[in-house]
Amino acid sequence: MTEEARCGEAVLKAEELTRTVTTPEGEKTIVDRFSFEFQPGRVYSIIGPSGAGKSSLLRLFNRLDPITSGRVVFGGKDTRETDPTKLRKCVGYLFQTPHMFKGTVADNIRFAQKDLSDQDVVSLVEAVRLRADQATASVDNLSGGEKQRVAIARLLATSPSVVLLDEPTSSLDPGRTEAIERMVLQIVKDRGLTVIMVSHDLNQALRMGGETLLLVAGKLVEHGPAEQVVNAPSSELGKRYKAGELV
Numbered sequence: 001m002t003e004e005a006r007c008g009e010a011v012l013k014a015e016e017l018t019r020t021v022t023t024p025e026g027e028k029t030i031v032d033r034f035s036f037e038f039q040p041g042r043v044y045s046i047i048g049p050s051g052a053g054k055s056s057l058l059r060l061f062n063r064l065d066p067i068t069s070g071r072v073v074f075g076g077k078d079t080r081e082t083d084p085t086k087l088r089k090c091v092g093y094l095f096q097t098p099h100m101f102k103g104t105v106a107d108n109i110r111f112a113q114k115d116l117s118d119q120d121v122v123s124l125v126e127a128v129r130l131r132a133d134q135a136t137a138s139v140d141n142l143s144g145g146e147k148q149r150v151a152i153a154r155l156l157a158t159s160p161s162v163v164l165l166d167e168p169t170s171s172l173d174p175g176r177t178e179a180i181e182r183m184v185l186q187i188v189k190d191r192g193l194t195v196i197m198v199s200h201d202l203n204q205a206l207r208m209g210g211e212t213l214l215l216v217a218g219k220l221v222e223h224g225p226a227e228q229v230v231n232a233p234s235s236e237l238g239k240r241y242k243a244g245e246l247v
Contacts, residue, residue, distance in 0.1 A: 007090035010075035032218035043210030089158035098151035145176035
């Protein structure tokens with residue numbers, strides 16, 4: 001069975017997910033009993049003030065950080081029962097700053113999946129809206145936005161069903177930011193992926209649409225359609241966040 005078949009359209013589910021770390025001041029809970037079920041083929045934005053645990057939460061979904069208590073379930077199975085390398089092929093993670101390996105765009109894409117044909121590589125390059133001839137270009141000659149696209153193509157090379165994006169446009173200008181957003185939405189439409197994106201930009205959450213989750217002090221405060229959570233929050237903490245009282 002191929003990795004693509006194994007990934008399928010599995011649901012990602014968090015149950016009472018908690019991460020506690022030791023600091024000089026003592027134990028600190030950075031993700032606090034988070035529970036949510038992410039459905040296949042949908043876009044989710046995670047927003048909240050600085051230090052809310054947004055990126056920490058994302059890292060728990062594919063075992064980049066250890067879980068203190070609770071669990072993540074993918075495809076009906078606790079992720080701690082799955083080899084992390086195999087898990088990360090199905091639940092891919094895109095870091096805030098794209099890391100490029102030496103060589104060409106094709107070399108970077110094949111780092112994730114070595115047996116890709118030239119046509120497979122070109123298809124991935126075009127999927128992230130780069131030119132086909134850029135497959136043979138050195139990554140040293142790419143702009144920041146182009147490197148982020150290559151990183152997304154590399155992530156897609158393993159045919160994941162869930163893509164985790166940690167503020168993927170934070171270092172880009174507004175024009176390139178919106179181009180990446182449109183590209184991601186097109187990939188969701190074409191491939192039926194589940195995208196879970198951390199963002200510090202409320203307007204970005206609105207542009208991405210789908211469902212938005214508000215995290216405060218590691219806790220899920222509220223969730224719902226992006227328009228509702230961003231513009232008309234129902235919780236007291238949501239209203240304070242919208243008013244700029246929580247930063």
